[in-house]
Amino acid sequence: MGNVYLEGQFQPIESAKISVLDRGFLFGDGVYEVIPVYGGQLFRFNEHLQRLENSLAEIRITNPHNHKAWYSLLTQLIAENEGEDQSIYLQITRGTAPRDHHFPDQTTPTLFMMSNPLTGTSAEILKTGIAAVTEIDSRWSRCNIKSINLLANVLHRQHALDQGAKESILIRDSLVTEGAASNLFIVQHGTILTPPKSNYLLPGVTRDLVLELAQQHGMACREAEINESSLQQADEIWVTSSTKEIVPVTTLNQQPVADGKPGAITLQLHRHLQQFKQQFRS
Numbered sequence: 001m002g003n004v005y006l007e008g009q010f011q012p013i014e015s016a017k018i019s020v021l022d023r024g025f026l027f028g029d030g031v032y033e034v035i036p037v038y039g040g041q042l043f044r045f046n047e048h049l050q051r052l053e054n055s056l057a058e059i060r061i062t063n064p065h066n067h068k069a070w071y072s073l074l075t076q077l078i079a080e081n082e083g084e085d086q087s088i089y090l091q092i093t094r095g096t097a098p099r100d101h102h103f104p105d106q107t108t109p110t111l112f113m114m115s116n117p118l119t120g121t122s123a124e125i126l127k128t129g130i131a132a133v134t135e136i137d138s139r140w141s142r143c144n145i146k147s148i149n150l151l152a153n154v155l156h157r158q159h160a161l162d163q164g165a166k167e168s169i170l171i172r173d174s175l176v177t178e179g180a181a182s183n184l185f186i187v188q189h190g191t192i193l194t195p196p197k198s199n200y201l202l203p204g205v206t207r208d209l210v211l212e213l214a215q216q217h218g219m220a221c222r223e224a225e226i227n228e229s230s231l232q233q234a235d236e237i238w239v240t241s242s243t244k245e246i247v248p249v250t251t252l253n254q255q256p257v258a259d260g261k262p263g264a265i266t267l268q269l270h271r272h273l274q275q276f277k278q279q280f281r282s
């Protein structure tokens, strides 16, 4: 790994240290973003920055940087790390203060950023898809905030792995919300459906791009509530995220989704996304 960024400095990860009184460590009091980099360029930068701004506003932390300063810091971070394609992780916590639940009077937010190699979806996964399981959504009711408090998501993801699956699809009040770390789409009678944005799911940047691409290419799609039986009877299912892009779900609760192979619409959208990225790179 190249250098990470902490407290105003680029430094090796081994030397990056935070106080044990940091409220991110003690309370999970902070937010984060994951931004893909293709060909050395920040992908959907404005959208990620806007979501960061929204998350910060929701938890009442002042954004430490303006758009230009973010761009410059992130561009430096990319240069400090190897590879044309990277996955940038950044988190902002409320800062360090004696432990007490209420907001401290005066703290400086802690900003940490690192970069990891970005590989996208493997050819193997595109060929076979993944297995997913459904689970009752145990998270709080402000899932639109990209909070670093991910304990419920961690438990949901682990539940999937314990069942021999890769992702947990979460259900709240009989309706599908999203995956443990992804948004969800299905195809029903030829129409692409994804749950509408609400406080029960993260407004995924990849989700919005997939909807945009589907519309551009004249594919029938809309935002709609998806109940458990629609999920079970779906012709195709896939999940999206910035790091994994579009991942076909071919097994649900140990049963094949339709014929158990990645669907034609899933693969078509995957191709459109690859094309879009290719144009972005050039």
Ligand code: PDD
Binding pocket: 034, 153, 178, 179, 180, 181, 182, 183, 201, 202, 203, 204, 205, 206, 207, 240, 241, 242, 243
């Ligand atoms: N997670 N929903 C949840 C709960 C997520 O954690 C993520 C992504 C998404 C997809 O959002 P986007 O398309 O903007 O990446 C939806 C990131 C990748 C993570 O936590 O590592």
